[in-house]
Amino acid sequence: xxxxxxxxxxxxxxxxxxxxxxxxxxxxxxxxxxxxxxxxxxxxxxxxxxxxxxxxxxxxxxxxxxxxxxxxxxxxxxxxxxxxxxxxxxxxxxxxxxxxxxxxxxxxxxxxxxxxxxxxxxxxxxxxxxxxxxxxxxxxxx
Numbered sequence: 001x002x003x004x005x006x007x008x009x010x011x012x013x014x015x016x017x018x019x020x021x022x023x024x025x026x027x028x029x030x031x032x033x034x035x036x037x038x039x040x041x042x043x044x045x046x047x048x049x050x051x052x053x054x055x056x057x058x059x060x061x062x063x064x065x066x067x068x069x070x071x072x073x074x075x076x077x078x079x080x081x082x083x084x085x086x087x088x089x090x091x092x093x094x095x096x097x098x099x100x101x102x103x104x105x106x107x108x109x110x111x112x113x114x115x116x117x118x119x120x121x122x123x124x125x126x127x128x129x130x131x132x133x134x135x136x137x138x139x140x141x142x
Contacts, residue, residue: 018116018125026042026052027050028049058112059087059094060109061084061106061108097127097129100115113130
C-alpha cells in the first residue's frame with residue numbers, strides 16, 4: 001500500500017506544476033505576501049485575492065529530524081529519511097524532506113535546491129523535496 005497526495009480541484013495546479021518540475025506557492029495580491037501551505041485565502045490579511053506563483057526552487061534549512069522509524073506506508077520503506085522545515089527564498093516555510101545529503105553534513109542555514117521524488121504506485125505524483133545546492137565534487141549552481 002502506498003500513500004499518495006490528495007489532489008482535488010484546488011490543489012490540481014500545484015500537482016500539475018510539480019509533474020513539470022516546478023513548485024507553486026500561493027501569493028496574495030491584496031497584501032503582496034506569499035504563503036505556503038496552499039490555502040484559498042491569505043493567512044496574513046484574510047483576503048481571498050490569492051493566486052498561484054512559481055517559486056524559484058531555492059531554500060535554506062531551518063530545522064530537521066532524521067526519522068529512523070515510521071510504521072505508516074510508504075514511509076517505513078524509506079527509513080531513515082530527513083524530515084525538514086525549510087525557508088523558501090520567497091519567504092514562507094515549508095515542510096519537506098532533504099535528500100542526497102548525509103546526515104552529518106546537514107547544517108542549519110545550508111543552501112538548498114528543489115528536487116522531486118516520484119510517489120504513488122506508478123510514480124504519478126512528483127513530491128517536492130530539497131537537496132544541498134552544492135554537493136561534494138560539484139561547483140555551486142547559478
